[in-house]
Amino acid sequence: xxFENLFDYNVDQYTIVSHVLTLGYAVMAAGLVxxxxxxxxxxxxxQLASTLSAVVMISAFFELWVLAxxxxxxxxxxGTAYVGSDILFSNGYRxxxxxxxxxxxxxxxxxxxxxTGRAFHRTWVLFVVGGLAMIYTGYAGQFHEVDRSAxxxxxxxxxxxxxxxxxxxxxxxxxxxxxxxxxxxRPIAKAVWWLLLISWLLYPGAYLMPAMWDSADGVVARQITxxxxxxxxxxxxxxxxxxxxxxxxxxxxxxxAIEEDVAQPRGGLTSTT
Ligand code: RET
Numbered sequence: 052x053x054f055e056n057l058f059d060y061n062v063d064q065y066t067i068v069s070h071v072l073t074l075g076y077a078v079m080a081a082g083l084v085x086x087x088x089x090x091x092x093x094x095x096x097x098q099l100a101s102t103l104s105a106v107v108m109i110s111a112f113f114e115l116w117v118l119a120x121x122x123x124x125x126x127x128x129x130g131t132a133y134v135g136s137d138i139l140f141s142n143g144y145r146x147x148x149x150x151x152x153x154x155x156x157x158x159x160x161x162x163x164x165x166x167t168g169r170a171f172h173r174t175w176v177l178f179v180v181g182g183l184a185m186i187y188t189g190y191a192g193q194f195h196e197v198d199r200s201a202x203x204x205x206x207x208x209x210x211x212x213x214x215x216x217x218x219x220x221x222x223x224x225x226x227x228x229x230x231x232x233x234x235x236x237r238p239i240a241k242a243v244w245w246l247l248l249i250s251w252l253l254y255p256g257a258y259l260m261p262a263m264w265d266s267a268d269g270v271v272a273r274q275i276t277x278x279x280x281x282x283x284x285x286x287x288x289x290x291x292x293x294x295x296x297x298x299x300x301x302x303x304x305x306x307x308a309i310e311e312d313v314a315q316p317r318g319g320l321t322s323t324t
Pocket of ligand 1: 148149152153156185186188189190207208210211214251252254255258284285
């Protein structure tokens with residue numbers, strides 16, 4: 052049993068969740084097109100970041116698609132309310148998707164910041180191991196979200212320890228390498244830090260929702276929280292990293308990036324006056 056399976060839903064509650072899940076996978080499909088089509092506007096060594104965004108989009112698209120299907124199968128309309136069918140809705144699918152997306156999102160950061168060699172490999176390993184530890188301990192905890200017995204809180208705390216470790220690492224990676232970015236890209240790199248911090252915090256918020264708002268409205272709030280988190284931590288984040296990659300590429304004199312730079316004055320490249 053999961054939190055979502057405990058309640059009956061009125062038409063508005065049921066429909067909002069259905070719409071929000073649809074928004075989720077529609078945005079991932081849109082993001083996929085964007086990241087593939089803008090890939091060539093950065094220099095070769097940064098194009099991997101767009102490729103990784105595309106990987107994140109595909110994996111999230113399928114996960115959210117499955118979740119939306121599950122939602123519609125898990126409840127039947129009785130004439131007065133949507134009540135649980137013999138199929139269970141579960142956010143566990145999300146955790147499986149994070150196994151792919153969390154490591155990939157963090158590695159993207161290393162690519163865009165131009166971290167190479169030993170530092171790249173060492174941080175890469177910490178990101179993957181720390182990320183997976185955070186996710187799977189949280190996964191173990193969410194099985195206890197209905198009765199909120201000790202394992203819900205203990206696994207949640209263990210997961211939080213890994214989360215804090217990742218945040219410290221990300222902070223150090225971003226702020227420790229700011230000086231290596233062109234000045235025009237530095238404010239965006241700082242924005243990436245804040246975006247990551249706030250959007251990632253939404254996930255533990257959703258984990259805690261059963262303890263904070265134990266009702267059908269809480270379920271609606273939880274799916275809205277997850278969707279907001281997904282759009283910001285995967286798509287907006289990917290777009291911002293792409294902007295950084297393009298600015299670095301301009302700085303390195305990569306022609307296509309200069310031509311694509313929408314902030315260049317019109318005719319700026321050819322005008323001599
Ligand atoms: C859990 C369990 C409760 C404690 C904490 C958690 C953190 C989850 C996070 C997930 C991030 C997911 C992302 C997915 C993007 O695709 C596991 C909910 C701290 C931070 C970024």
